[in-house]
Amino acid sequence: xxxxxxxxxxxxxxxxPFDELDRMRRQMDILTETFSTGLPGEPIAGVFPLVNVTEDxxxxxxxxxLPGIKADELDISVTGDTLSLTGERxxxxxxxxxxxxxxxxxxxxxxxxxxxPSQIDAAKANAxxxxxxxxxxxxxxxxxxxxxxxxxxx
Numbered sequence: 001x002x003x004x005x006x007x008x009x010x011x012x013x014x015x016x017p018f019d020e021l022d023r024m025r026r027q028m029d030i031l032t033e034t035f036s037t038g039l040p041g042e043p044i045a046g047v048f049p050l051v052n053v054t055e056d057x058x059x060x061x062x063x064x065x066l067p068g069i070k071a072d073e074l075d076i077s078v079t080g081d082t083l084s085l086t087g088e089r090x091x092x093x094x095x096x097x098x099x100x101x102x103x104x105x106x107x108x109x110x111x112x113x114x115x116x117p118s119q120i121d122a123a124k125a126n127a128x129x130x131x132x133x134x135x136x137x138x139x140x141x142x143x144x145x146x147x148x149x150x151x152x153x154x
Contacts, residue, residue, distance in 0.1 A: 048089070048110050049134075057146070060116050060138040067132035076136065078122040083138065086111045119143060 049064040062083060066074070075086040091107040119141040127136040 048106075049085070049112065051085075051112060051114065053114060053116070055117075058139060060120065060140070062114065062134075062136040062138065064112070064134045064136075065132060066129070066134050069132075071127075071129045071134075074134070076127055078120060078125050078138065081116045081119050083114045083116065083120075083136065084111070085114070085134075085136075 049066050051062060051064045054061045054063075062085075064085060066087070069087055069089055073087050075084075077084045086109070088109045089107050091105060116138065120138040121141045124139040125137065127134060129135070
């Protein structure tokens with residue numbers, strides 16, 4: 001068995017004797033992660049809201065999933081190359097004696113700060129919310145837009 005692990009038999013390729021130690025370390029990492037985060041397969045709280053950031057030549061587009069949150073409950077601010085999105089998610093109150101079988105939705109305040117690759121023109125930024133998806137359009141500042149340079153030949 002040891003011969004197979006160190007030589008890679010039957011492929012006859014030499015393997016490092018530390019490969020087995022590395023495999024055991026990875027297994028221990030998985031085991032300790034399971035103890036620190038809960039049972040395997042159990043959902044763990046993630047970042048809220050989920051956000052996608054894309055760009056084209058003129059703008060950055062930030063799309064955030066905010067189901068059930070009204071537009072007037074959000075605070076969106078832009079400074080330089082930073083977007084701040086703050087709000088609070090409220091859930092309808094349950095009966096006092098309600099017994100949960102599964103509880104994955106949480107309520108509370110949230111705040112996301114997103115740093116963009118370049119400066120943006122805050123005066124031209126706009127936001128809209130449709131079907132629980134917040135879309136923020138952030139135009140690049142004139143200094144941050146790419147400039148086309150022509151090469152002169154003599």
